[in-house]
Amino acid sequence: MTKLLVFGHQSPDTDTITSAIVYSHLKQSIGEEAEAVRLGEINQETQYALDYFEVEAPRLLEDMKADHQDVVLVDHNEFQQSAVNIKELTIHGVIDHHRVSNFETEGPLYMRIEPVGCTATVLYTIYKEHQVEIPQHIAGLMLSAIISDTLLLKSPTCTERDIEVANQLAKIADVDINTYGFEMLKKGASIDGMSAADIVGNDAKSFELNGHTVRIAQINTVDPVEILALKDDLLQNIDERIERDNYDLYMLVITNILDNDSIVLTKGLTDKVDAAFDVKVEDSEALLKDVVSRKKQIVPPLTNAFNA
């Protein structure tokens, strides 16, 4: 086996970037060759975490193509979220916390998926199993991932285990979870310097639901009014993406991390949004009360609506 290439999903978030770095560190610690890489641009929240703990961003893969044969996927498993040449590669491992779909291998592999809020929580357990010590900067990155994925331990995806691990990691990283976490999330929630296209494509993932391609982007904010001021430009960009990439439904989920509601801007088969969330999309917009988690609160009801 050549060096292992470790990467997370396209449109990388903090869990994806840090998990690639962290798992590579673990592999190196037990004497295996591994390199963290990424499939897209670092967002502002992730950059804040990398800067705070003085860690370099992983290398960007050209055209989202893995340039080694032997790979490990972190924080995702669905092929449409992965390297574009994923079907030609040998997947040796998957560390994840999502449902399994559109994933297969030709041979046996190491697959570690747990129903927790964040990949970092699974990685923490693997460090313990291998009795590898977690250095301060690695603990800081893992904590950042948990804060990001669970919106400061408040999302419905957050489990007891995430909270327990976050507290352990905060001690090693020597930061206060709330103080550090709020600063990091606020940084990620800023739309300073973002174009309408950047916002519409933020943390976007594709899902195959009963033969339809659904694209769901999500952006966190502390001020939804600031984003909705751009509504006309955002909707025009959504139309362009639907036209270009043949999506059947596009949803831009604007999540208010202070009050834990989301506003969705959506085009395409929006009657599925009506049915899934018992709302009425008007003027391409709807409020989803108490909805913050794409994985737990958006994809499952939408899947049901498409299967109905």
Place this chain on the structure above:
Amino acid sequence: MTKLLVFGHQSPDTDTITSAIVYSHLKQSIGEEAEAVRLGEINQETQYALDYFEVEAPRLLEDMKADHQDVVLVDHNEFQQSAVNIKELTIHGVIDHHRVSNFETEGPLYMRIEPVGCTATVLYTIYKEHQVEIPQHIAGLMLSAIISDTLLLKSPTCTERDIEVANQLAKIADVDINTYGFEMLKKGASIDGMSAADIVGNDAKSFELNGHTVRIAQINTVDPVEILALKDDLLQNIDERIERDNYDLYMLVITNILDNDSIVLTKGLTDKVDAAFDVKVEDSEALLKDVVSRKKQIVPPLTNAFNA
């Protein structure tokens, strides 16, 4: 969540039956409700192990349909090898050592797959993580599974970890691996009381290879001549199964566990067998030198042949 139903694949082997029992024991030990069940008849090898360690066989599911919503799969993940109503169930966990294919879930789950020779080896690690003590009868069943899946630690699927775990388990079970293992394998290799249909359907699994349905049965023996004496009846039964179930290729792999070769009786697209193993099937028969592992030595080259 209601009680968890734990089961392995159709045409159960020793690893599938014992892993269902063992994982249910582990779940119960940590205070969760779980019941081991099975999707088919107990073979003679497995019965020997159950009798030796005085454990009851799991309950047989009617029509291979799970009768609870919440399930855990052991020793398999591919839906065509599972309960016939698997797509309607909620899969909470998978403990396995096979490639992943034709598997998906609607929500997050606990998935633990390792590239080792046997599910029992993965289960041993999970016992250690939960610091649950392994009782003698459970250790005996786990050891039986490793002996069965690795043909007494000699199959190419057998890893260092399997050997290490088998030695630990033999101590707890208080048996000599070779003495006990040879008796168990010999019991499984006996065709006493088996009809041609029993032999042709022994440990049979279906694989979807590039749009073709391939059925591969395997039987271990210490005396291939005894089985080949039934060749005409076996081939007729293979024809009947192809006719009835529309297989594109049927392979009955007769594995000599003393010299570690296999003879295959095959009907259907047998040119794929020629191509995969660089042999010439003549009179529906070919010798596969040094081939004993379906997973590692039969399915991968056959997959390549179908994709070529």
